[in-house]
Amino acid sequence: MTPEPVKSLKGRDLLSLTEFTSAEIKCLLDLAAELKQRQKRGESQASTLTGKTLGMIFQKASTRTRVSFEVATYQLGGYALYLNANDLQLGRGETIADTARVLSRYLDGLVIRTYAQEDVEELALYANIPVINGLSDLYHPCQVLADLQTIREHKGDLEGLKLAYVGDGNNVCHSLLIAAAKLDLLFFVATPEEYPPAEKVIALAGQIARQTGSQIEILNSPVEAVANADVIITDVWTSMGQEASSKQRRKAFAPYQVNAELVKHARPDFIFLHCLPAHRGEEVTADIIDGPHAVVWDEAENRLHVQKAILSLIL
Numbered sequence: 001m002t003p004e005p006v007k008s009l010k011g012r013d014l015l016s017l018t019e020f021t022s023a024e025i026k027c028l029l030d031l032a033a034e035l036k037q038r039q040k041r042g043e044s045q046a047s048t049l050t051g052k053t054l055g056m057i058f059q060k061a062s063t064r065t066r067v068s069f070e071v072a073t074y075q076l077g078g079y080a081l082y083l084n085a086n087d088l089q090l091g092r093g094e095t096i097a098d099t100a101r102v103l104s105r106y107l108d109g110l111v112i113r114t115y116a117q118e119d120v121e122e123l124a125l126y127a128n129i130p131v132i133n134g135l136s137d138l139y140h141p142c143q144v145l146a147d148l149q150t151i152r153e154h155k156g157d158l159e160g161l162k163l164a165y166v167g168d169g170n171n172v173c174h175s176l177l178i179a180a181a182k183l184d185l186l187f188f189v190a191t192p193e194e195y196p197p198a199e200k201v202i203a204l205a206g207q208i209a210r211q212t213g214s215q216i217e218i219l220n221s222p223v224e225a226v227a228n229a230d231v232i233i234t235d236v237w238t239s240m241g242q243e244a245s246s247k248q249r250r251k252a253f254a255p256y257q258v259n260a261e262l263v264k265h266a267r268p269d270f271i272f273l274h275c276l277p278a279h280r281g282e283e284v285t286a287d288i289i290d291g292p293h294a295v296v297w298d299e300a301e302n303r304l305h306v307q308k309a310i311l312s313l314i315l
């Protein structure tokens, strides 16, 4: 396919990654890599967001997303404001629309971590500043951009790689599906029958994949998914908000643990990714996540660089 030209991303939202073209995603990843290099060389990037303020609404816990967005904004010369949803009038029934209208008068951009994807979209609809999805029950686009940057760093290029995701058909899996479809990747997903990715995301990824030529397979066999894989990705079995079903989940997901036995089927030089937080002994064993194939600390670090790229381009 002929690469599409990349227009300015200023003012754009990042809600699900579907709103970005593959050329725009690649441009973001290139900038993230460049910003990382510049930081390692000790070059200041503090003039990018001078005078700009990023608001960050959190309705769920966070270590990486919160800290990396705050530090990213600081390093770019802006100011980040952490807004715990329970401390906002939002927690007492003020509408998302009114919150969006008001915050747009003070801020230059908004990150939101929440439950319903519809809430992220409603915020974006009524805000006239860019809105970034910092995780919803449906998607985790910033995470997956950092994953792609990490895979590029360790594997040189994304082309021709086989990616395998093993575990819950959750927000991270959904964003990987969209990214894989956009970027023409070979992506195999294995989940238990009871916990597949959402039908609508499979359909959407399938529709995009038909245009790009990506191959996406949704399976139940972890061995088949991991066979000859270059990259193995997993995530927690119980996402935030699903705590009530954690016991039954542990049982259903037990055959989907990423362990020494499973990874024997992958390529000898496979890399292992996990967005973290991890539960050693559940979705992954300690020998894998703390072993030589894991790139999870680079992956966590890349949240910072990729989000600096996002903020630089859309704010």
Ligand code: CP
Pocket (backbone or CB within 6 Å): 061, 062, 063, 064, 065, 066, 135, 143, 275, 276, 277
């Ligand atoms: N991976 C990730 O989003 O981590 P946090 O929940 O700590 O932000």
Ligand code: NVA
Pocket (backbone or CB within 6 Å): 135, 170, 171, 172, 235, 236, 238, 239, 240, 275, 276, 277
């Ligand atoms: N799927 C996990 C990701 C955490 C970063 C969750 O939603 O809790």
